Amino acid sequence: MTVRVGVVGGGLAGITAALRCADAGCAVTLLEARPRLGGLAASFHRGELRIDNGQHVFLRCCTSYRQLLDRLGVADLVTLQDRLDIPVHLPGRRPARLRRSTLPAPLHLAGALLRYRPLSFPDRVRMVGAALALRQVDPADPATDAISFGDWLAEHGQSRRAVDALWDLVGVATLNATADAASLAPGATVFQLGLLTDATAGDIGWSRVPLGRLHDDAAALGLHDAGVQVHISTKVRALERTAGGWQLTSEREGERVEESVVDQLICAVPPAATERLLPEGAVDLPRGWSAALGSSPIVNVHVVYDRRVLDTPFAAGVDTPVQWVFDRTEQSGLHRVHSAPAQYVAVSLSAADDVIRTPTARLREQMLPALAALLPAARDARVLDFFVTREPHATFRPAPGTGALRPPPHTRTPGLFLAGAWTDTGWPATMEGAVRSGNAAADAALAPAGAPSGSVGVAP
Structure with a gap:
């Protein structure tokens, strides 16, 4: 019997989950409230220009996102640096550069840090010591999540200037929070995965086309070819567990619609919308958890x-x-x-x-x-x-303590699973985190049905 899977949300997490389930042989329906796919990593038209809603890059270590691009057949539309190289501009001064060497990690950045002109030489030396100490931090330890990244940096000899001119240079763009406002757990994750463990991990990639080409146009075609029924401009208003599975009530073109019943349901929408839709007690979190997670x-x-x-x-x-x-x-x-x-x-x-x-x-x-x-x-x-x-x-706002508010893909309610960059992926809220969450939710949904586990990057 073919397993029926419903996916609520057409961002990267929902796209990934839908493809993963379709590739495993499920009958998949995806519902998206916007008139397009891709979530916030998308494009819109301004006159004759196609504008990206935001500026999104990825790293060489973003293997799940890169696999999704392969699955959609658009890997040739992105570029990836041969070697991490960041021009750093300062008013009235010659630009500096953060460029890695070919040495193994963490030595690959030592030369760049020691030559980093926006900082004094003592700050550069102390930065190398803090980077080595950061490699030893365990991001999975709940105690780590309770600590401010900024406090940890200060305790490890980092001046205000060092935080402003380098740690936040990287951290703010990836965490969407300053070091002072962020938990040490995601802060350590960003630097460990991207800069301190593998010399090539932090090489930067970006799209050479509008993001809508990748996450809307190509995704729509890929989902169609995989047999996924996609309904855009369709807002899910309620979901109900019935004897036959999950009944979704949506609104499409101003009309109330009762969607076809599905056996498994993956909810891949933002935290506040998720909390509104979930049945009481579906997650092991206090009432109001989405507001506490913040944005x-x-x-x-x-x-x-x-x-x-x-x-x-x-x-x-x-x-x-x-x-x-x-x-x-x-x-x-x-x-x-x-x-x-x-x-x-x-x-x-x-x-x-x-x-x-x-x-x-x-x-x-x-x-x-x-x-x-x-x-x-x-x-x-x-x-x-x-x-x-x-x-x-x-x-989401990655403040100290918010790691406990990021739920896993499984819920307490049978047949109901969660996806989104805000879930417990081990990553900050990035495109990679979103894709990883989609794979995790799909694997969780497929397991009870006896389907094989895997990732969206490898179609059976």
């Missing part, structure tokens, strides 16, 4: 200049409001609208509590001078377009 915003500032101002695919900023800036000219299709040398750059501002409500006009007043201070070519460039995208609830 952290991301703001993206988009600028189109009449000339090239950034000569690398991306750069990080120190001593500036600009955290990371990306060249999005090719991905957006800008040259179909403006003749060369026009350039479109996007500034990603993570942990953006202080600017999430700042009016666009005010952000323009702040960010254009900041970009001009970092990128000399921007000083005389004419701005052709300026706009802002905001995600008030981009990720």
